[in-house]
Amino acid sequence: MRMPHPVDSEWWQPEVAVDRSDRGGAPTVAEPQVSDSPIPYWAMMTFLFLLFIAPQTFFPALVPFRIALLTAVLAMTTYVFDKVASGKPVMMRTREMGIAACLIAWTIVTVPFSLRPGESIAFLLETYGKTLAVFWLLSHTVNTLTRLRQVAWAVTLMTLPMTTTAVDNFISGTFIPGSDRIIGYEAPMTGNPNGLAVVLNLILPLSVALFLVTRRPVVRAGLLMILFLEVMAVILTFSRGGFLTLATTGILYLWRFHKRQEGRWAVVALVVALICIPLLPASYFDRLSTITDKDSDPTGSAQARWRDMVAAAYVVVQNPIVGVGLGMNAWALDEERGPALDVSGRNGLGVHNLYLVYAAELGIPGLVLFVMLFVGCMKSAMSVETRSAGVPALRELFYLAEGIRISLIAFAVSALFDSNAYDFYCYYFAGLAIAVKAAYEAESSNTLDHQPSPQKPQELVYATKQG
Numbered sequence: 001m002r003m004p005h006p007v008d009s010e011w012w013q014p015e016v017a018v019d020r021s022d023r024g025g026a027p028t029v030a031e032p033q034v035s036d037s038p039i040p041y042w043a044m045m046t047f048l049f050l051l052f053i054a055p056q057t058f059f060p061a062l063v064p065f066r067i068a069l070l071t072a073v074l075a076m077t078t079y080v081f082d083k084v085a086s087g088k089p090v091m092m093r094t095r096e097m098g099i100a101a102c103l104i105a106w107t108i109v110t111v112p113f114s115l116r117p118g119e120s121i122a123f124l125l126e127t128y129g130k131t132l133a134v135f136w137l138l139s140h141t142v143n144t145l146t147r148l149r150q151v152a153w154a155v156t157l158m159t160l161p162m163t164t165t166a167v168d169n170f171i172s173g174t175f176i177p178g179s180d181r182i183i184g185y186e187a188p189m190t191g192n193p194n195g196l197a198v199v200l201n202l203i204l205p206l207s208v209a210l211f212l213v214t215r216r217p218v219v220r221a222g223l224l225m226i227l228f229l230e231v232m233a234v235i236l237t238f239s240r241g242g243f244l245t246l247a248t249t250g251i252l253y254l255w256r257f258h259k260r261q262e263g264r265w266a267v268v269a270l271v272v273a274l275i276c277i278p279l280l281p282a283s284y285f286d287r288l289s290t291i292t293d294k295d296s297d298p299t300g301s302a303q304a305r306w307r308d309m310v311a312a313a314y315v316v317v318q319n320p321i322v323g324v325g326l327g328m329n330a331w332a333l334d335e336e337r338g339p340a341l342d343v344s345g346r347n348g349l350g351v352h353n354l355y356l357v358y359a360a361e362l363g364i365p366g367l368v369l370f371v372m373l374f375v376g377c378m379k380s381a382m383s384v385e386t387r388s389a390g391v392p393a394l395r396e397l398f399y400l401a402e403g404i405r406i407s408l409i410a411f412a413v414s415a416l417f418d419s420n421a422y423d424f425y426c427y428y429f430a431g432l433a434i435a436v437k438a439a440y441e442a443e444s445s446n447t448l449d450h451q452p453s454p455q456k457p458q459e460l461v462y463a464t465k466q467g
Contacts, residue, residue: 037082052158054186094434097136131427142439205410240287249406294306308349312359329360355416377408385402
């Protein structure tokens, strides 16, 4: 039996033990399933590039080739072939993957009860199925610290075209017709300003993690610029949900920083924020005021969203078990509250609340399964954060796990205002939460192998010291 070893605390966290289980219990994760072939991983990375950057938008000649779909298929098939050929399991046996399997099964069970079964099947295959496939692939291929670091760097750098486009659109006055809001970045998830705000808010904590672990001044300066652009772009979207999500992320980091050596960065961030507040346009504060006073919104958007949520709640009450079917909440809302409630022509639009989307379309059981999956992934990231805290050899893993956890919390807030329940937003970071646990298993195993053996042949238990 391998004994846990003490590691001296060299930074903010008190002394802890490096162990493979939580609080001395049995192991809670499977052994890391590191792919023998790099092809599935790099194919998955290429798919993410196509998803975030969407080069086919700028080069229309690429559209007929459906390169994103082909890349995703290549990643999945090569991964399965690699595992089968090496005699390893295709899927890790974790609680989170089991819940995901139950969610898929429940989605299929509810199809016959859908308002339009054929459209629900098409939605499952064309949209939700792809999202779950990427969730599975991401969680199984990003299983080392090196790969996790590469993913963090990749998505951070991918925000540059998004943020610069947002700033350029604001300066040049490229707004949505009849609105004072900028046009988003032309990609599947960021085409509208709300989607752009969600994506940037979720990537922001990973950028912060890279900044905290990077030592080179030039690289840190570059990351600081990227962070500034990410925050600025979120603000320029004039997204109310984006502002609340950004504020949540800021508060979480300020609260954590004041306890650690990064406290000076908390002071710098506050000073910069206070200096920049007077520079924001007055119309931005007018829009934010509609968060607490929805009737003051001159566009009718806040009022319409509230009516949609009330109507969705009625739909859930009427169909509490199996819901109205995958992808059907917009049709159900049109039947419940009527089409086009305001001058913006909101006919055929779904409710802007992810939790109500799941409850309305998959019933209360579907919502419970989704929440269980989300909480499970959150706990996965938290366990790595807790067990790697205070271990110098796992310092980088600690910050990345912290960033992933804060990204998930940010998503939980943004989901209150988002209608894209089955897109990659949540499942991307949920997959990373599972991946970071596999990376911890690999890294902690290496750390333990290089630690000196204890002098006494007895199991050591280290309790966290109170400051």
